[in-house]
Amino acid sequence: MAEKRRAEDAEPITAQETKKAKSDGTKQDDPHWATPLSSFQDFEMIKILNDHPKTKSVFVHGKFKGREEEAVVILEKTxxxxxxxxxxxxxxxxxxxxxxxxxxxxxxxxxxxxxxGIKVSVVYPATPKHLVKYSQQESYLVQETEDDYKNITLPFLEKEAFRIQWVYNILEHKMESERIVYEDPDKETGFILLPDMKWDLKQVNDLYLIAIVHKHGIRSLRDLTAKHLPLLHNILKKGQQAIREKFNIPPCKLRIYLHYQPSYYHLHVHFTHLNFDAPGSGVERAHLLTDVIEHLEMMTDYYTKKTLSFCLRENDQLLAEFKKAGRVPEKSV
Structure with a gap:
């Protein structure tokens, strides 16, 4: 399933969540925080962007009657x-x-x-970037060297505007505070642990939680050095403990990892049940937290120097930057 990553990225919200009142006083009819979807009666489908028979999910581009903004609706069989x-x-x-x-x-x-029933997630208003992101595209494996990161990826990140206000809303308890499973409020080593939206909270075998760090300024795996080891150890230990206490799942049943490239550029760690074939848990994207800790203990700037592989889709602007630099062939051989 497509993940959340690029400029103006918005957090999908379920139809059930549209009735929540926003804690900072924003009106519920503000289209930038609430979707007007209460039934499909007012939704007009434009086209199917993508579908996944294996996961029984489909991504639909459409509009709501009387609204100019476009939307992406994601349907998943529960x-x-x-x-x-x-x-x-x-x-x-x-x-x-x-x-x-x-x-x-x-x-x-x-x-x-x-x-x-079906699980319904909505991205609204959806930008052209969202439509590209959720559309079916070819993927390319990129091998990013230390120089590639400095000369291609980092300049790209710095010139792009990434919208992650929804992350700050969670950290500041403005949104989703009732969903928090555990919180360590320490500003240097603390984090908030809450369910990922892929998990419906009904079966522990599908467990999927995200630990979002309180500390700002750590964009991804590339920013991690040995000075962040206390933070990483804290997430590992307290995250495992909280999941054992809340869901009765031992550490040996958990897959705990970071994505590179990440879905959004604020450090977060994924906790999934081993029985769940989570999107993005493959070797081309996931890095086990225990491995990350061990690598940084062996070499303080390991992820500054390491060549990292990851997949980019054909319409991804970062892929265009790698092609422009001659690091990815323009056409498949």
């Missing part, structure tokens, strides 16, 4: 849970035979509404 499974297997689910051959059979089932 997983079964222990609570809803007995309902799905009851007489309330209507079955229609699809194929019957000896001992094998398959059916089309229509379960009751309470077990047939």
């Amino acid at each position: 997983p079964f849970s222990e609570e809803t499974l007995p309902i799905a297997l009851s007489g309330e689910t209507k079955l229609k035979v699809g194929l019957k051959n000896d001992i094998y059979g398959n059916y089309h089932g229509t379960p009751p509404a309470q077990v047939n």
